Amino acid sequence: MNERERTPEEIQDSIAQQLSGPPILTHPTESPGVPPVDWRHLSSDESRAAWTALRTWVEWFTVRYSVPISVVPACWWKHGALVEELSALHNFHQASFDKNDSGYGPLEWHERLAQAQPRLQRAGSGCTSGHYELKPRSWVGETDEAEWDAWIDQNHAD
Numbered sequence: 001m002n003e004r005e006r007t008p009e010e011i012q013d014s015i016a017q018q019l020s021g022p023p024i025l026t027h028p029t030e031s032p033g034v035p036p037v038d039w040r041h042l043s044s045d046e047s048r049a050a051w052t053a054l055r056t057w058v059e060w061f062t063v064r065y066s067v068p069i070s071v072v073p074a075c076w077w078k079h080g081a082l083v084e085e086l087s088a089l090h091n092f093h094q095a096s097f098d099k100n101d102s103g104y105g106p107l108e109w110h111e112r113l114a115q116a117q118p119r120l121q122r123a124g125s126g127c128t129s130g131h132y133e134l135k136p137r138s139w140v141g142e143t144d145e146a147e148w149d150a151w152i153d154q155n156h157a158d
Contacts, residue, residue: 034094037087050087051077057090065113071120073127082123089116 006014037050055077062072076082092112096105 034091034098036091039083039087054083054087054090057093058086061086061089061093067120071117071124073124073131075127075131076124078131078133079124079127082120085116085119085123089113 037054039047039050042050058072058076061067072082072086073079076086089112093109095101096109098105
């Protein structure tokens with residue numbers, strides 16, 4: 001059986017269809033993912049809401065997963081690195097258990113939690129029996145501005 005020759009328009013349509021690939025399934029009414037919290041750039045209202053949500057989650061998380069006080073002390077919110085770590089875990093937890101997740105999110109959440117535990121312990125260590133104030137690092141007077149300016153004016157691609 002002989003096939004008829006296709007017209008240039010039919011060939012063009014066939015090529016366009018092949019290049020377009022399979023249809024992409026989207027949920028246009030729902031926002032993609034969970035936006036991370038950038039603590040440095042929050043307004044007062046955003047900050048209050050973010051802190052409240054994080055506290056609620058941290059209290060749930062530490063009870064649900066039996067996280068010892070040596071890992072997340074009661075003064076967790078006074079430790080910047082611990083706040084950032086817990087905030088990232090909170091964000092990942094929300095995304096992992098989102099109704100639009102493919103089903104692998106919960107497993108990925110637990111894998112990431114296992115990876116984060118040593119960082120959590122380091123970030124909150126030393127406050128098992130009350131808050132121990134660490135001296136925060138300061139850059140005041142540490143950088144020679146003339147040396148810095150000379151450095152950034154150089155080409156460092158080599």
